Amino acid sequence: MSTNTESWGSRVGLVLAMAGNAVGFGNFLRFPVQAIQNGGGAFIIPYLVSFLLLGLPLLMIEWSIGRFGGRFGHHSTPFIMDAMGKRRFWKYVGVFGIFSNIAIASYYCYIESWTMSYVYHSLKGTFNGMTQHEVAGFFSNYLDVTTSTTGIPYEALVFFVLCLALNTWILSRGLSGGVEKVAKVGVPLLIVFGILLAIKGTTLKAGTDGAVYDGTVGLNFLWTPDYTSLANPKVWLAAAGQIFFTLSVGMGSIQCYASYIKKRDDIALNAMSAGWMNEFVEVVLGSAIIIPISIGYLGIDRVVELSNIGGLGLGFRTMPFLFEQWGPLLSAIAGTCFFGLLFFAGITSSLAMGTPGMGFLMDEFNWSRKNAALGFGTIILILGLPVILFFNQGVFDEYDYWGGTVSLVVFALLESVLFSWVFGLKNGWREINMGADIKIPVIYRFIIKFITPVMLIVVFLGSIVRPVNDDWLGQSLGEWNFHNESIIGQLKHQGVGPNKQWFATAFYSENAGEVDSIFQLRKKHYISVSSHEDGKVTSSQNYRYLPAKHKLKFKPGDKVVKGDALFTGKVINKVFYIDMARLLLMSLFVFLAVLVYIAWRKRYHNQNQQT
Amino acid sequence: MNTSALILMVTVQVTVTALAAWFFYKILVTKPMAEPDSYSENDDVER
Numbered sequence: 200m201s202t203n204t205e206s207w208g209s210r211v212g213l214v215l216a217m218a219g220n221a222v223g224f225g226n227f228l229r230f231p232v233q234a235i236q237n238g239g240g241a242f243i244i245p246y247l248v249s250f251l252l253l254g255l256p257l258l259m260i261e262w263s264i265g266r267f268g269g270r271f272g273h274h275s276t277p278f279i280m281d282a283m284g285k286r287r288f289w290k291y292v293g294v295f296g297i298f299s300n301i302a303i304a305s306y307y308c309y310i311e312s313w314t315m316s317y318v319y320h321s322l323k324g325t326f327n328g329m330t331q332h333e334v335a336g337f338f339s340n341y342l343d344v345t346t347s348t349t350g351i352p353y354e355a356l357v358f359f360v361l362c363l364a365l366n367t368w369i370l371s372r373g374l375s376g377g378v379e380k381v382a383k384v385g386v387p388l389l390i391v392f393g394i395l396l397a398i399k400g401t402t403l404k405a406g407t408d409g410a411v412y413d414g415t416v417g418l419n420f421l422w423t424p425d426y427t428s429l430a431n432p433k434v435w436l437a438a439a440g441q442i443f444f445t446l447s448v449g450m451g452s453i454q455c456y457a458s459y460i461k462k463r464d465d466i467a468l469n470a471m472s473a474g475w476m477n478e479f480v481e482v483v484l485g486s487a488i489i490i491p492i493s494i495g496y497l498g499i500d501r502v503v504e505l506s507n508i509g510g511l512g513l514g515f516r517t518m519p520f521l522f523e524q525w526g527p528l529l530s531a532i533a534g535t536c537f538f539g540l541l542f543f544a545g546i547t548s549s550l551a552m553g554t555p556g557m558g559f560l561m562d563e564f565n566w567s568r569k570n571a572a573l574g575f576g577t578i579i580l581i582l583g584l585p586v587i588l589f590f591n592q593g594v595f596d597e598y599d600y601w602g603g604t605v606s607l608v609v610f611a612l613l614e615s616v617l618f619s620w621v622f623g624l625k626n627g628w629r630e631i632n633m634g635a636d637i638k639i640p641v642i643y644r645f646i647i648k649f650i651t652p653v654m655l656i657v658v659f660l661g662s663i664v665r666p667v668n669d670d671w672l673g674q675s676l677g678e679w680n681f682h683n684e685s686i687i688g689q690l691k692h693q694g695v696g697p698n699k700q701w702f703a704t705a706f707y708s709e710n711a712g713e714v715d716s717i718f719q720l721r722k723k724h725y726i727s728v729s730s731h732e733d734g735k736v737t738s739s740q741n742y743r744y745l746p747a748k749h750k751l752k753f754k755p756g757d758k759v760v761k762g763d764a765l766f767t768g769k770v771i772n773k774v775f776y777i778d779m780a781r782l783l784l785m786s787l788f789v790f791l792a793v794l795v796y797i798a799w800r801k802r803y804h805n806q807n808q809q810t
Numbered sequence: 811m812n813t814s815a816l817i818l819m820v821t822v823q824v825t826v827t828a829l830a831a832w833f834f835y836k837i838l839v840t841k842p843m844a845e846p847d848s849y850s851e852n853d854d855v856e857r
Binding site: 206207208212213214240247375422423459460461463465468472475478483486636 | 822846848
């Protein structure tokens with residue numbers, strides 16, 4: 200008999216928890232960067248089309264699947280899917296709904312801990328008087344757990360453990376006593392913080408507080424439509440991808456939350472409300488903070504350059520410096536608001552990631568809520584440590600790619616097929632409309648059955664064969680060059696360059712150019728190779744070496760060709776850590792699949808005993 | 811801001827805000843189902 204007697208306290212709490220699950224770092228950091236990289240204002244057209252044809256249908260599917268499974272006492276996707284499809288393998292497809300949450304939480308809690316730390320440093324005034332370079336350097340230092348410039352030893356690790364302990368404690372308080380209470384405080388607070396920052400960002404005036412441009416220059420840049428970009432498949436795939444990740448679909452957490460809703464209660468209006476609330480935070484608030492403020496101080500060219508390193512880089516390497524221009528008091532308030540809103544966006548999502556695994560342990564193995572929460576905390580600690588210790592070796596990116604990107608698309612595709620074609624759209628449509636407080640337009644029957652699965656197939660195939668430079672129209676089938684971030688490119692380790700062996704006796708340069716310096720930074724030794732054009736540095740990479748173990752083969756001023764041995768001696772290459780991270784993720788999936796098998800055997804045995 | 815950017819921004823932001831507000835307002839004003847429903851906070855409320 201399951202020990203799971205959880206329930207939601209109120210409908211508003213459920214909707215806020217679902218909205219909090221969807222609202223995450225991506226709303227503030229990823230969306231604006233995607234928009235400026237994909238046609239500015241015109242990006243919103245494929246984005247909203249994707250929301251209507253992919254996002255909303257998936258929300259309805261997942262809410263329905265969850266509530267359906269809850270009727271049979273299932274609160275995680277393996278046995279929810281088992282109840283929907285006759286074939287045994289569906290429960291193993293459902294493993295994705297626990298796996299993704301654990302894999303994502305392992306690095307998500309880490310980012311969440313950065314925001315905690317940055318709130319602390321904003322209040323403490325750590326960034327006051329720092330140059331832009333020093334603020335960026337602070338972030339690099341922070342990620343290197345062995346060095347501490349703040350006085351707290353192993354600061355990144357300390358904040359991660361604190362953050363994880365907080366998540367575990369809240370989860371142990373249950374849905375209504377923990378998750379819902381946090382959502383009821385966190386979501387309104389993040390909206391208030393977002394509104395304050397958006398007002399400050401859009402009303403920024405050139406010449407005041409050191410700003411070079413008005414805040415409206417950034418808005419103009421972000422919203423000026425380049426309609427020619429609509430002809431580029433890259434823009435449509437980026438928009439579909441953004442919608443997909445912003446709504447937290449394909450993870451299994453929505454199904455888990457919805458499984459605590461009774462048969463007669465509405466899901467249609469709830470899904471619409473949570474979905475549109477996420478869109479408000481992303482489109483209205485997310486577009487009015489980092490881009491207007493950063494362009495106001497750094498100008499368009501510099502922000503476009505910075506956007507290439509992603510939203511995380513902009514948020515943590517740049518924003519504290521920009522807030523600093525507003526004076527000590529305002530910068531402390533702005534820093535607290537910005538990193539505070541990111542923290543609330545993060546924690547309401549990471550809590551949602553904890554619930555499917557906990558639901559599974561409580562349903563199938565009769566674990567108490569507290570033990571299940573502790574189990575979640577322990578596994579995240581085990582899987583999170585490699586992310587922290589080997590962040591610069593690419594472990595973080597591997598978790599994000601396989602656990603937080605590919606798995607979601609695969610799972611969403613399979614669940615949409617299960618819902619529309621195996622469970623049957625007749626049953627599915629009845630499930631969506633059961634107890635509904637609004638009428639869903641009938642056109643969605645057609646969209647859910649045909650359009651959404653086809654869009655998911657396109658997104659999935661697109662991610663397998665994504666071409667280099669996203670040049671979809673310029674490739675020939677005979678000579679298709681894959682993007683480093685395509686699934687094929689990743690499997691082939693295309694991005695790692697010439698250092699393809701786990702262990703080697705030499706390290707080969709990953710770029711061509713000239714050795715411009717050999718330097719020491721925070722007791723670590725580096726050799727820097729840069730390429731120049733018209734006196735400007737076009738690319739530069741620093742490679743770390745150990746003077747005691749490695750012998751340099753080049754000196755400053757020497758020309759280097761990509762693949763030249765920069766130094767000799769025993770080397771453990773990045774590809775080793777990448778493969779270990781993949782192995783760890785695969786082991787996690789297999790482990791969860793074995794647990795599902797054991798749970799199924801247990802159920803089968805109990806059923807036989809009863810009959 | 812140029813006109814096309816301004817029109818696009820205002821149209822999209824007003825539409826998204828209005829829809830988000832309307833759906834949330836509907837959540838707030840819709841009467842709860844008769845017990846037993848999914849929510850524990852109103853369990854002891856007589857209707």
